[in-house]
Amino acid sequence: MRKKLKVGFDLDGVILYNPVRIFRPIASSLKFIKPFLFHEKADTFYFPNSQAEKLFWKILHKTSFRVADGVADIKTLAEKGVIEPYIISARYSFLKNDFHYWINKLNNRPCFRYYHYNKDDMQPNAFKEKMIKELKLDVFVEDNWGVIQRLNSAVSKTKIFWVSNPLDWHIPYSYKFSCLKEAVRYLSKHS
Numbered sequence: 001m002r003k004k005l006k007v008g009f010d011l012d013g014v015i016l017y018n019p020v021r022i023f024r025p026i027a028s029s030l031k032f033i034k035p036f037l038f039h040e041k042a043d044t045f046y047f048p049n050s051q052a053e054k055l056f057w058k059i060l061h062k063t064s065f066r067v068a069d070g071v072a073d074i075k076t077l078a079e080k081g082v083i084e085p086y087i088i089s090a091r092y093s094f095l096k097n098d099f100h101y102w103i104n105k106l107n108n109r110p111c112f113r114y115y116h117y118n119k120d121d122m123q124p125n126a127f128k129e130k131m132i133k134e135l136k137l138d139v140f141v142e143d144n145w146g147v148i149q150r151l152n153s154a155v156s157k158t159k160i161f162w163v164s165n166p167l168d169w170h171i172p173y174s175y176k177f178s179c180l181k182e183a184v185r186y187l188s189k190h191s
């Protein structure tokens with residue numbers, strides 16, 4: 001029997017569909033929104049400090065407004081014992097309530113027994129790198145190209161899948177998918 005794959009999924013933009021993320025050109029001119037959509041090349045990621053910034057950050061995360069197509073397929077693969085799914089979100093501590101709201105919603109049919117968010121407010125890519133290594137994931141599914149580049153240089157044993165978007169589609173990448181459903185289909189065929 002094949003080994004059960006340990007697969008981590010990012011939350012915003014992967015498990016939760018977020019249409020805002022495709023508006024890269026607009027956002028690239030707005031320094032504040034930019035790191036939300038595609039993390040900066042610089043080593044430090046934006047962290048909202050003031051109450052007003054935190055409120056705006058929360059509103060931005062409300063744009064992750066529905067569970068993406070493909071989550072039902074993840075549940076099926078988990079039930080068949082093909083994968084063991086994890087949710088690894090780099091959401092900061094002040095987004096805890098919204099994070100748990102979504103976890104409860106996703107787990108109405110228990111599937112994601114393992115889920116982690118960035119409660120210590122680490123740099124998002126550093127947090128994901130730490131979790132991928134700690135959990136020894138075989139695959140991690142991410143939507144943010146900036147994070148993917150960093151993870152690829154930091155973790156060698158884990159395949160990083162990219163749920164891309166129309167505006168970044170021209171970037172060549174081995175594990176590039178147009179949506180979550182397609183990434184999960186690949187997993188079901190290649191596991």
Ligand SMILES: [Mg+2]
Binds near residue numbers: 012
């Ligand atoms: Mg994301």
